[in-house]
Amino acid sequence: MGDLLPITGKLEKLIPRLSTDADGEIIATVRAIGRALKSSDCDWHDLAAALTRRAEPTYFALRPDFNRVRPASDLHRMALWLMQHAFDRIKPSSRPFVATMVTQLARRGASTKQERYLRDLYAQHGGPAA
Numbered sequence: 001m002g003d004l005l006p007i008t009g010k011l012e013k014l015i016p017r018l019s020t021d022a023d024g025e026i027i028a029t030v031r032a033i034g035r036a037l038k039s040s041d042c043d044w045h046d047l048a049a050a051l052t053r054r055a056e057p058t059y060f061a062l063r064p065d066f067n068r069v070r071p072a073s074d075l076h077r078m079a080l081w082l083m084q085h086a087f088d089r090i091k092p093s094s095r096p097f098v099a100t101m102v103t104q105l106a107r108r109g110a111s112t113k114q115e116r117y118l119r120d121l122y123a124q125h126g127g128p129a130a
Contacts, residue, residue: 002041004050010036011047075115076105078122086125094121 004011014036017029037043071077079101082090090098101110101118110118 002037002046004037004040004042004046007036007040007042072106073109075110075118076102078118078127079105081127082118082121082125086121086127089125090121 011033014029014033018026020026020029033047034044037047071080079098082098083102087095087098097114097117098121101114104110
């Protein structure tokens with residue numbers, strides 16, 4: 001089994017073309033997908049397996065000096081705390097937000113909506129009082 005990652009962009013463009021009513025275009029698209037799969041040492045079974053596989057949680061790589069980061073604000077401190085102490089308990093759909101806030105708040109502030117959501121997450125996961 002090869003790696004589908006290098007051809008993901010190509011597949012994203014080809015798959016919607018299968019929705020056409022033109023039979024010739026469908027056949028040409030199927031052949032193009034087959035060639036793309038073959039170029040990445042994959043086949044249709046690999047594509048089907050990738051589509052049915054459950055996504056594994058994505059964890060963000062932390063910088064080695066993460067514990068020495070000086071918080072730029074109370075919000076930044078909250079985001080850092082969430083990354084260090086509650087990241088595995090945060091629902092997967094909220095993890096990218098927290099990771100983004102750690103880097104964003106080091107440079108600039110957050111919108112009102114972002115601030116409210118971050119404070120809610122912090123309170124939900126038992127962040128220490130300021």
